[in-house]
Amino acid sequence: MSRKYFGTDGVRGRVGEHPITPQFVMHLGYAAGKVLAGSSDMRGERPGVLIGKDTRISGYMLESALEAGLIAAGVDVYLAGPVPTPAVAYLTRALRLQAGIVISASHNPFDDNGIKFFSGNGTKLPDETERAIEAELDNPMQTNASDGLGKAKRIDDAVGRYIEFCKSTFPCELDLRGLKIVVDSAHGATYHIARHVFHELGADVIAIGAQPDGKNINDGYGATAPANLQKAVIEHKADIGIALDGDGDRLVMADASGKLYDGDQLLYVIAKHRQKLGRLHGGVVGTLMTNLAFEHAMRRLGIPFLRAKVGDRYVMELLQQQGWQLGGENSGHIICLDKHSTGDGIVSALQVLHALRMKQQTLAEAAGDLQMYPQILVNVRVTKGVDCLGHDQVKAAVSDAEKALDGKGRVLLRPSGTEPLLRVMVEGEDGVLVKQCAERIAGVVRDAAG
Numbered sequence: 001m002s003r004k005y006f007g008t009d010g011v012r013g014r015v016g017e018h019p020i021t022p023q024f025v026m027h028l029g030y031a032a033g034k035v036l037a038g039s040s041d042m043r044g045e046r047p048g049v050l051i052g053k054d055t056r057i058s059g060y061m062l063e064s065a066l067e068a069g070l071i072a073a074g075v076d077v078y079l080a081g082p083v084p085t086p087a088v089a090y091l092t093r094a095l096r097l098q099a100g101i102v103i104s105a106s107h108n109p110f111d112d113n114g115i116k117f118f119s120g121n122g123t124k125l126p127d128e129t130e131r132a133i134e135a136e137l138d139n140p141m142q143t144n145a146s147d148g149l150g151k152a153k154r155i156d157d158a159v160g161r162y163i164e165f166c167k168s169t170f171p172c173e174l175d176l177r178g179l180k181i182v183v184d185s186a187h188g189a190t191y192h193i194a195r196h197v198f199h200e201l202g203a204d205v206i207a208i209g210a211q212p213d214g215k216n217i218n219d220g221y222g223a224t225a226p227a228n229l230q231k232a233v234i235e236h237k238a239d240i241g242i243a244l245d246g247d248g249d250r251l252v253m254a255d256a257s258g259k260l261y262d263g264d265q266l267l268y269v270i271a272k273h274r275q276k277l278g279r280l281h282g283g284v285v286g287t288l289m290t291n292l293a294f295e296h297a298m299r300r301l302g303i304p305f306l307r308a309k310v311g312d313r314y315v316m317e318l319l320q321q322q323g324w325q326l327g328g329e330n331s332g333h334i335i336c337l338d339k340h341s342t343g344d345g346i347v348s349a350l351q352v353l354h355a356l357r358m359k360q361q362t363l364a365e366a367a368g369d370l371q372m373y374p375q376i377l378v379n380v381r382v383t384k385g386v387d388c389l390g391h392d393q394v395k396a397a398v399s400d401a402e403k404a405l406d407g408k409g410r411v412l413l414r415p416s417g418t419e420p421l422l423r424v425m426v427e428g429e430d431g432v433l434v435k436q437c438a439e440r441i442a443g444v445v446r447d448a449a450g
Contacts, residue, residue: 003130003131003134004134004137005019005028005134005137006130006133006134008310008311008313008314009106009114009116009311009312009313010102010114010115010116010117011028011114011115011116012105012108012112012113012114012115012116013112013113013114014111014112015056015058015111015112015113020058020062020112020113020114020115022061022062022064022065023065025062025065025066025069025115026065026066026068026069026072026141027069027137027141028066028069028115028133028137029065029066029067029068029069029070029072029073029101030069030070030072030073030136030141031069031073031133031134031136031137031139032049032069032070032073032099032101032117032133032136033047033049033069033070033071033072033073033074033075033150034073034136035129035132035133035136036049036075036098036099037073037074037075046074046075046076046150046151047074047075047076047097047098047099048075048076048077048078048095048097048098049070049075049076049077049078049097049098049099049100049101050077050078050079050080050088050091050092050095050097050099050100050101050155051063051066051067051077051078051079051080051088051100051101051102051103052080052081052082052083052084052085052087052088052091052100052101052102052103052158052189053081053082053083053102053103053104053189054082054084054085054102054103054104054105054188054189054217054246054247055082055187055188055189055191055212055214055217055246056103056104056105056110056113056214056215056217056246057110057214057215058110058111058113059082059103059104059113062103062113062115063079063103066101066103066115067079067152069141070150071149071150071151071152072141072143072144072149072150073144073150074144074148074149074150075098075150076150076151076152076153077150077151077152077153078095078097078152078153078154078155079152079153079154079155080155080158081154081155081158081159082189082191082192082212083158083159083162083189083193084162084188084189084190084193084244084247084248084249084344084345084346085102085104085106085116085189085247085248085249085342086248086249086340086342086343086344086345086346086347087158087162087165087189087193087248088100088101088102088118089118089122089123089340089341089342089344090122090161090162090165090340090341091155091158091161091162092118092119092120092122093120093121093122093341094161094165095155096120097120098120099117099118099119099120099125100117100118100122101115101116101117101118102115102116102117102118102247103115104116104189104246104247105246106245106246106247106249106250107186107218107222107223107224107245107246107247107250108218108246108419109217109218109219110214110215110216110217110218110219117129117130118342121341122340122341122342123316123341123342124312124313124316124342159192159193162193163193163196163197163200166193166197166344166346166347166350167197167200167201169336169339169340169347169350169351170201170350170353170354171354174354174357174358175201175202176198176201176202176203176353176357177202177203178202179202179203179204179239179240179353180203180204180205180206180236180237180238180239180240181198181203181204181205181206181238181239181240181241181242182205182206182207182208182229182232182233182236182238182240182241182242182254183195183198183205183206183207183208183210183241183242183244184208184209184221184222184223184226184228184229184232184241184242184243184244185207185208185209185210185221185222185244185248186209186217186218186221186222186223186224186225186243186244186245186246187209187210187211187212187213187216187217187218187219187221187222187246188209188212188217188218188222188244188245188246188247188248189246189247189248190244190248190345190346191209191210191211191212192210193248193346194207194242194244194248194345194346195207195210197346197350198242198349201350206232206236206238208221208228208229208232209221209222209228209243217246218245218246221243222243222244222245222246223243223244223245223250223251223252223331223332223345224245224250226241226243226252226254226260229241229242229243229252229254230254230258230259230260231258233254233255233256233258234257234258237256238256239256239362240253240254240255240256240353240356240362240363241253241254241255241258242345242349244345244346245332245345248344248345248346249312249333249342249343249344249345250263250331250332250333250343250345251263251266251332251333251334251345251348251349252332253266253349253352253363254363255362255363255364256362256363256364257364259364261363261367262330262331262332263328263329263330263331263332263333263334264286264290264291264293264294264328264330264370264372265367265370265372266328266332266334266348266352266367267284267286267294267326267327267328267334268294268297268367268370269352269355269356269363269366269367270326270334270336270348270351270352270355271284271298271301271303271326272301272355272366273354273355273358273359273366274326275301275303277358279338280303280325280326281323281324281325281326281338282304282322282323282324282325283298283303283304283305283306283322283324284298284303284304284305284306284324284326284327285305285306285307285308285315285318285319285322285324285326285327285328286305286306286307286308286315286327286328286329286330287307287308287309287310287311287314287315287329287330288307288308288309288310288412288414289310289329289330289331289377289412289425290307290329290330291330291372291373291375291427292373292409292410292427292428293370293371293372293373294370294372295307297369297370306318306322308327310329310414311329312328312329312333312335312342312343315327315328315329315333315335316335316342319335319337324337325337325338328343328348332345332348334348334351336348336351339351352366373409373427373428373429373434374427374428374429374430374431374434374435375425375426375427375434376425376426376427376434376435376437376438376439377423377424377425377438378423378424378425378438378439378441378442379416379419379421379422379423379424380421380422380423380424380442380445380446380449381420381421381449382415382420382421382422382445382449383420383449383450384420386448386449386450388413388422388445388448388449389413389415389422391444391445391448393444393447393448394413394441394444394445394448396444397440397441397444397445398411398413398441400440401426401437401440401441404433404437405426405428405430405433405434405437408428408429408430409426409427409428409429409430409433409434409437410425410426410427410428411425411426411437411441412424412425412426413425413441413445422445422449424438424441424442424445425438426438426441
């Protein structure tokens, strides 16, 4: 059965437009509650679901709608308030609940929002469970009788619990004393968490992007807009900069000169360090967007490498299939399964810092032997239903680009899983040629999209 509502990362859209309306979200909560209640052996007790959210103003409305729907289905609700997406995964598992729900649109602007789910194990819901929820949405809501309703409870110590969890992923014998770190929380869900994690491990922390007002999430700050991080690192003469996205599962870092390092480069630092310690446990999973230089570097190090489809859920699936622990995306989603059940920006930053402290290196030194190939990504807005990938002129443009690259680069076209975009990616050794090919293909896609 094809999905009507769930994308690669839950249900997402513009607030006030279907499906991100209070009416639909209440029905979604009810449907999820019915599926969870029917699939869990609760020994006569009600199933429990944790709800967390980022700092978008619409989170209040959607939280109330979800709460009402779940309670109507006979599910107890635990409210964590504003916490990162990976905190919901951790707390759901720690509290032995049946599921966790995050209200967030991640790196999108504030007027978008979304609903994504975690299983009781702190992992993304299996496809079959999402399909069951969608099937239940076809049925009308039938509120339980009063004696079958759920209850709601606020988790007052959610933030403190998660801070301690993050700290526990960093070796006890090490600390961050002597390091000055700029931490950019994107005015998002880590605004009251990230700086405390690094400070309590000994670092001198300068916090930016930590004053959310409900509308400024990801606006000029965070992993998708790191210019202010670079500026602050230089102004404060910091050793390193850490930028997270709005829901805290994405990471970008900067060295003392303000140079940025993406997910591929940070994953390389972690993988190389773990290999040296004998703790890599298999290979590394990237995605179709992982830079070709990373793949070549893994080959030089003798580390097995596989590519998954774009999306952290697909990285996770391939890691589980292979029995490996480490993977990630160049966008900054990094998964360390020996530390957490999902991608976590703060935990990933701590794994990089672990490598730097152990080797007594700077970030520039640790990542310096990975020379990234020029990579151009152009996002082309497309009309829903238009098959640009099957268009003859688009296929011809891709073929021409591949011939021009002559085996020294890659071309990848893929639809976004969360926005009406076709992403055109070209990479290779020759930066000028890469740019020309990307612009040519993007132009043809625009014409094909009307």
